[in-house]
Amino acid sequence: MSLRRRATQDLPAAFIIAALLALLWLGLAEGEGWWFGGPAILAVVLMTLHLSPVRAQPLHPLGLLRFVAYFISQSLYGGLDVAGRALHPRLPLLIEKRQIAVQLPDGPARTVLVGTISLLPGTLAVDLEDDLLTVHGIAGDPMANIRRLEKRVADLFGLPDAGMRI
Amino acid sequence: MLTDWWTIALVTVGCAFFLAGTVGLLRFPDVHTRLHALTKADNVGLGLICLGLMIHDGTLPGILRLGFIWILAIFAATVSAFLIARWHESAGTED
Amino acid sequence: MTGWLFSVTAGLLFAIGLYGVLIRTELVRRLLAANVMATAVFLFLIVVAAETPDGPDPVPQAMVLTGIVIAVSLTAFALALIRHFRAVTGESDPEGGDDD
Amino acid sequence: MPVSDLLASGFDVLLCIGLLWLAWQAITGTGLFRSVVMFMVFGLMMAVTWARLGSPDLALAEAAIGAGITGALLLNACRAAVSEMRSDEQPLRDRPSGVPKWLALPLSLAAGVGLAWLMHSIPRDGGPTPEAAIKAAETHFLDNPITSVLLDFRAIDTLLEMAVLLLALVGARVLLDQRRLPALYPVPDHPMPMLPSLLAMITPVLLLTGLYLFWAGSHAPGGAFQAGALLGALGVMYQLAGRFTPTHEPGTVNALLITVGLGLFSLFACLSLLWAPAPLSHPEQGAYALVLLIEFALMLSIAATLVLLFVGSRSLQLRRSTNHPGGRQ
Structure with missing residues (x-):
């Protein structure tokens, strides 16, 4: 692979990481020490691309907004739901385990999907083997929740929503 | 001060979520259900505590710092929950 | 109040660690107990540092900081020794080799 | 005593009880894995203790080293113990040590309490060293x-x-x-x-x-x-x-x-x-x-x-x- 192609591929990711790191530095150093922070960010970006290469993935602004709103409301609901079940004297748990085929492409979209499942009401990601995702549920209709979540994630990355097979 | 009361309320409710998550950890029957309790309750609990502290702090660096803490903690929690669940699934069904 | 409380805690932690060193013969556990003893000593130093009237005394704090890093390197070395010992003798404690 | 002081003292008491309980569990519990996990939590509680005692520098180091790296090292030891054990051997047996329990317990307690008493009776007016260090640090x-x-x-x-x-x-x-x-x-x-x-x-x-x-x-x-x-x-x-x-x-x-x-x-x-x-x-x-x-x-x-x-x-x-x-x- 030529250096040039590599650079054009890595450049967007480098900018995003640098921007986020600048925010982190602002938070840590409270706006001081940019003479050190600036070069440090540059060095960290280069080291990150060397150690743990990532590719930038364009986000859809509206999708991002909807995803964040969905995530926050569902997180709250999920927390309340599981807290209620834990404190309920009879411990109501509707345990089921299912496998579903993930339609989202490999990469960040799948990471977000698997990472989010366990925070939303009643679902827990258990395994991901190739395209087959194993989900453990304790409440409600986990399949419907995951289908909705997959659509939100597809929106987030501006991907066509392919639907999901069970 | 009104903001102080917001902070107290949010942090208290956040702690209550942690407490409920811990009760779930102790009461739920197996590894998978316990992971349910930990990830979800701690996510909301930590989120509310960070939000309360953000209101208390009120400066941009402080808010950024707390935001990073929340995002990192929940991402680490959800990934480790996934890895524990996966390991437990492959290791068999004993607790 | 705070100083008194943490002094007593440090003393009891030291006692627990010493008890573990005396009682447990399995080597990793004994190492863990020794680590608890080290922590108790650190706690003593920091309680004294915290109660210095002119503000926290930096000298014990720096000593403990050094001590924490030394403790982890010694733990790693001791664990390597234990692994080596086990590979040589097949035993997990040094005192039990004679009865089987 | 104001309410905030009372709350702080209550927190300290809980912290100390937690530390002692975790240390006791780590040392006397059965099962090495369990002990190691208890020890790691003990390390995290220690980090909170350092912060409480006005040493954030130590809290940072303890959280990364005491709980993190030492814990990972000890978990490694668990893994090595399981994988390198001969098949006919009971994993990690613990034999009665040369010191009987009835002697070890009072002996350790006496040592701990004696040490606490000694440390407590050290004069806190500092003496020359801390004063010099703090003074010098001001202009450093x-x-x-x-x-x-x-x-x-x-x-x-x-x-x-x-x-x-x-x-x-x-x-x-x-x-x-x-x-x-x-x-x-x-x-x-x-x-x-x-x-x-x-x-x-x-x-x-x-x-x-x-x-x-x-x-x-x-x-x-x-x-x-x-x-x-x-x-x-x-x-x-x-x-x-x-x-x-x-x-x-x-x-x-x-x-x-x-x-x-x-x-x-x-x-x-x-x-x-x-x-x-x-x-x-x-x-x-x-x-x-x-x-x-x-x-x-x-x-x-x-x-x-x-x-x-x-x-x-x-x-x-x-x-x-x-x-x-x-x-x-």
């Missing part, structure tokens, strides 16, 4: 008094500490290399799902936080030790995820990293005799830059030594994730 070119103790007033301690670190590493390496013990963590064929994403997210954050701690060390909680511990923890994660592959080939970069701290510090000790009557004195000009340079070297060495102590191998090679277009190395 470093604003964090702990860093000035580590790199100026008591630099000799830090220098020797680096020597201890290197010695421990060399010793561990000799012991483990000689027996040709099998690797504890065989490198996985293909990476676990989600783990590369976690690494990709945590790598830049930990690297920058480490550099921040290094930079902050001159005026706020932080410094080479905390930064080194944090970077070391990141290295341990890379090893556990199979991204650092242990090899028995000597590596130039590895060797350089573990020796640069002690080397540069020793060089400074010798050179300082050119401008000062005693070694390890800082020059009038450029002391700050010099301290930063030495601290940076210390940070690199501490981080590399901790990772290699964890792995117990000669050196480490980076293995890039297989799905990257850059390919594997």
Whole structure:
């Protein structure tokens, strides 16, 4: 692979990481020490691309907004739901385990999907083997929740929503 | 001060979520259900505590710092929950 | 109040660690107990540092900081020794080799 | 007593009870794994204790080292104990020791209580040393008094500490290399799902936080030790995820990293005799830059030594994730 192609591929990711790191530095150093922070960010970006290469993935602004709103409301609901079940004297748990085929492409979209499942009401990601995702549920209709979540994630990355097979 | 009361309320409710998550950890029957309790309750609990502290702090660096803490903690929690669940699934069904 | 409380805690932690060193013969556990003893000593130093009237005394704090890093390197070395010992003798404690 | 003081005291009492309970569980409990987990939680509670006692510097170091790296080392030991045990042997049996329990318990208690009493009766008016240290720190070119103790007033301690670190590493390496013990963590064929994403997210954050701690060390909680511990923890994660592959080939970069701290510090000790009557004195000009340079070297060495102590191998090679277009190395 030529250096040039590599650079054009890595450049967007480098900018995003640098921007986020600048925010982190602002938070840590409270706006001081940019003479050190600036070069440090540059060095960290280069080291990150060397150690743990990532590719930038364009986000859809509206999708991002909807995803964040969905995530926050569902997180709250999920927390309340599981807290209620834990404190309920009879411990109501509707345990089921299912496998579903993930339609989202490999990469960040799948990471977000698997990472989010366990925070939303009643679902827990258990395994991901190739395209087959194993989900453990304790409440409600986990399949419907995951289908909705997959659509939100597809929106987030501006991907066509392919639907999901069970 | 009104903001102080917001902070107290949010942090208290956040702690209550942690407490409920811990009760779930102790009461739920197996590894998978316990992971349910930990990830979800701690996510909301930590989120509310960070939000309360953000209101208390009120400066941009402080808010950024707390935001990073929340995002990192929940991402680490959800990934480790996934890895524990996966390991437990492959290791068999004993607790 | 705070100083008194943490002094007593440090003393009891030291006692627990010493008890573990005396009682447990399995080597990793004994190492863990020794680590608890080290922590108790650190706690003593920091309680004294915290109660210095002119503000926290930096000298014990720096000593403990050094001590924490030394403790982890010694733990790693001791664990390597234990692994080596086990590979040589097949035993997990040094005192039990004679009865089987 | 105001309510806030009462709450603080209540918190302290809970903290102390928690510490004692966890230590007791770690030492007397059955099952090594359980003990190690208890010990790790104990380390985290210790970090809270340091913060409570006004030592955020220690809290940072303890959280990364006491709970993190020591815990990972001990978990390694659990794994080694299980995988290297002969099949006919009971895993990790615990025989009655030479000291009977009825004697050990009062003996330890007496030692602990006696020590507490002795420490409590030490006069707290400080005496000359802390006063001098605090006074000197006020006018020092470093604003964090702990860093000035580590790199100026008591630099000799830090220098020797680096020597201890290197010695421990060399010793561990000799012991483990000689027996040709099998690797504890065989490198996985293909990476676990989600783990590369976690690494990709945590790598830049930990690297920058480490550099921040290094930079902050001159005026706020932080410094080479905390930064080194944090970077070391990141290295341990890379090893556990199979991204650092242990090899028995000597590596130039590895060797350089573990020796640069002690080397540069020793060089400074010798050179300082050119401008000062005693070694390890800082020059009038450029002391700050010099301290930063030495601290940076210390940070690199501490981080590399901790990772290699964890792995117990000669050196480490980076293995890039297989799905990257850059390919594997």
